[in-house]
Amino acid sequence: TNPVPKGLSYNFYDKTCPQLEDTVRAALNPVFITDPTTAPALLRLMFHDCQVQGCDASILIDVSDSAPSKPSELGAKKNFGIRKRELINQIKSRLEIECPGQVSCADIIVLAARESVAISGGPRIKVPLGRRDSLSASSSEVADASLPSSDIGVDDTLSLFAKLGMTTQETVAIMGSHTLGITHCLNIMDRLYMPSNAKASSMDPRFEALLKFSCPEFTPLSQNTSFVFNDPSTFIFDNLYYQNSLQRRGVLRIDAELPLNIKTAGIVEHFAANDDDFFQEFTSAFLKLSYAGVLTGNHGVIRSMCNFVDN
Ligand code: HEM
Numbered sequence: 001t002n003p004v005p006k007g008l009s010y011n012f013y014d015k016t017c018p019q020l021e022d023t024v025r026a027a028l029n030p031v032f033i034t035d036p037t038t039a040p041a042l043l044r045l046m047f048h049d050c051q052v053q054g055c056d057a058s059i060l061i062d063v064s065d066s067a068p069s070k071p072s073e074l075g076a077k078k079n080f081g082i083r084k085r086e087l088i089n090q091i092k093s094r095l096e097i098e099c100p101g102q103v104s105c106a107d108i109i110v111l112a113a114r115e116s117v118a119i120s121g122g123p124r125i126k127v128p129l130g131r132r133d134s135l136s137a138s139s140s141e142v143a144d145a146s147l148p149s150s151d152i153g154v155d156d157t158l159s160l161f162a163k164l165g166m167t168t169q170e171t172v173a174i175m176g177s178h179t180l181g182i183t184h185c186l187n188i189m190d191r192l193y194m195p196s197n198a199k200a201s202s203m204d205p206r207f208e209a210l211l212k213f214s215c216p217e218f219t220p221l222s223q224n225t226s227f228v229f230n231d232p233s234t235f236i237f238d239n240l241y242y243q244n245s246l247q248r249r250g251v252l253r254i255d256a257e258l259p260l261n262i263k264t265a266g267i268v269e270h271f272a273a274n275d276d277d278f279f280q281e282f283t284s285a286f287l288k289l290s291y292a293g294v295l296t297g298n299h300g301v302i303r304s305m306c307n308f309v310d311n
């Protein structure tokens with residue numbers, strides 16, 4: 001049910017860089033310990049790469065060649081809060097010593113996300129490799145059009161991930177990524193303070209008060225870095241996201257509405273009660289995300305540095 005795209009395989013680097021997965025793990029483990037916010041950042045980095053012109057490391061490119069003065073993909077509004085790109089570069093430099101010219105930045109992003117899930121207590125996902133890197137990034141306009149907005153609802157989310165071949169179960173499972181990490185206040189200000197926005201009314205009032213306390217309505221600019229945790233166990237990959245959403249403590253609109261929509265409510269309840277099934281569906285959803293728009297064979301390149309295109 002989960003065909004591996006042509007050009008990707010589980011033994012892709014067996015001859016050219018057999019120690020790849022060990023190198024990635026060894027590079028990340030110390031960072032995960034010193035900065036536990038790393039895992040959530042790297043998981044979201046993969047989503048935002050794969051969602052914009054495919055899993056091709058386009059999000060790592062610093063400036064756009066075609067329009068050097070305009071913000072490139074990374075500068076898109078919806079990429080606000082993207083962090084830890086430099087870690088992918090650091091891993092890449094190690095690999096350029098160990099196996100020069102072999103490993104794509106796109107594969108490193110997927111491997112780093114896979115490690116992030118595993119180190120946080122989530123499923124250990126084996127991923128097929130062989131992605132290649134794009135020669136250019138998207139414009140910020142294209143990136144903003146490809147990434148979901150922070151107030152997307154259930155139906156739009158289902159169709160967004162259906163484009164990647166995900167079932168409703170898999171879509172609910174991939175949203176379980178919000179078991180990790182944070183949301184900056186600016187992404188929930190409308191939900192909290194727009195009286196016309198009925199979504200707020202379905203929140204647990206104590207949770208709403210907590211969010212409003214963390215994200216006051218008239219936030220001084222100097223404090224617009226404030227954030228809230230996505231779920232109560234923000235560094236642990238578990239099914240508390242679903243339990244929490246069922247208690248009307250979802251942070252984003254989508255987190256709050258998955259348990260309310262007739263198409264997804266039963267699945268949320270199931271994952272809240274059964275983390276094995278959540279992990280299993282998450283695994284197949286993660287793989288489908290990692291297959292999005294991949295460049296393989298003689299498409300794309302292997303960049304020698306992840307943040308710019310020198311080929
Ligand atoms: C409907 C789809 C989605 C929407 C609207 C959405 C939206 C958001 C928003 C607004 C944030 C807060 C970012 C910030 O303020 O810094 C966030 C964080 C996050 N998202 Fe999503 N997301 C979606 C799907 C996904 C998927 C598919 C994944 C992973 C595969 C994911 C992983 C994460 C993670 C790990 C964080 C925490 C990042 C951190 O702590 O730095 N999200 N998401």
Ligand SMILES: [Ca+2]
Pocket residue numbers: 048049050051052053054055056057058059
């Ligand atoms: Ca991309």
